[in-house]
Amino acid sequence: MTNITQITPKRHKSKNNDLERIYVLDVLRGLTLFGILVIHSFNDFTTIREESMDASLLSPQDRILDIAISNLFSKVLYSIFSFLFGLSFAIQMNSAISKGQSFSGRFLWRLTVLLMIGYVHSLFFPRDILQLYALLGMALILVKDLSPSRLLWLSLILFGLSIGISFFNADIEKEVVHLASKTREFIVVQFLGLSKLDYLVLSGRLFTVFSLFILGLYAGKRGLFNKNPENSVFFTKLMYWSFGTTLVVGGIYLYLKHTFEVPGKYVEAVFSIERMTQSIFYVSLLVYLYRFKILKRFFDMLIPVGKMGLTVYVTQSFFLIWLYAKDPAEILDFGLVGVMAVTTGFFLIQLTFAWVWMSIFRFGPLEWLWRSATFLQVIPILRR
DSSP: OGGGGGOOGGGTTOHHHHHHHHHHHHHHHHHHHHHHHHHHHHOOOOOOOHHOOGGOOOOOOHHHHHHHHHHHOOOOHHHHHOOOHHHHHHHHHHHHHTOOOHHHHHHHHHHHHHHHHHHHHHHHHTOOOHHHHHHHHHHHHGTSSOOOHHHHHHHHHHHHHHHHHHTTTTGTTTHHHHHHHHTTHHHHHHHHTGGEEEEEHHHHHHHHHHHHHHHHHHHHTTTOOOOOOOOHHHHHHHHHOOOOHHHHHHHHHHHHHHOOOOHHHHHHHHHHHHHHHHHHHHHHHHHHHSSSSSHHHHHHGHHHHOOOOOHHHHHHHHHHHHHHTTOHHHHHHHHHHHHHHHHHHHHHHHHHHHHHHHBBSOOHHHHHHHHHHHHTTTOOBBBB
């Protein structure tokens, strides 16, 4: 299989199905990284605003943007990011099998290196997800040989389990928090990212992320992103189905939230389902829109960002630290619109940098470091 990192968007018209699939995923990863940056920045701004105890700080424009971000991005982007991780696992596994190479040992070491990178990242950015991805990614080895149908059922069961655990978390909260507080100070626990065990379990996120990993593995085994008429029809139907389901479930969520005085856990359970169907809609919508040449040219600008996703994700943390290290009063003076403008501007800088970098080099900086450490040799980085 041709090394996709050696191919520039100028060769995008290749008829190779695998290449077409990878480009779609690069675009989707790039859009997801932008959304993650937006939601992180939005959450930081919201925290500062709530601590100010002055809800009137939101202007009419800020309120509109607040509603838009809450409904379009909240709890959706990380779902897609997790799905892409599982799909990447399937692609690497299929590639190793086609070349007759061993896979499990190399992948476990690859994730160990990612765990190291995640630990360093967590030292200055507590919301790191790389540690969690590395640990749960290792668990994918245990299910890699399951049939696609069993993977799909396992994904659904784990997602249902995540909702159930968050629904009944009051029964286990004391036990889990006690476990985490007792082990939080140990360096091994910090390295593995287990100091966040209480949050990951009580919120159900641990099981949600793994269910999405498995769903990505399912999609990879089924070859759903290969370019063929059957998959085109599948994604078109999926787009309409997920859109309709999102509208129905979202309507139920709003009805329960604003009409009845029902316990919050019921509302949150419906909200989790709505976020999942919305994530599916976003993925299927992009695949559908990517068929049109005029839109494809626009989306292709995100390919370099998608190829160096690890570098983009980590550098976004430095930006957030820099932005929100400012005086809270200064942040509030910017307003939500101003903060989002600065955030979007930074992503455009990342986009430009990625285009320049990937025109010279085969991998992003952290991607090259990760790959070299995985193979225990210095991998050539310059394009020939």
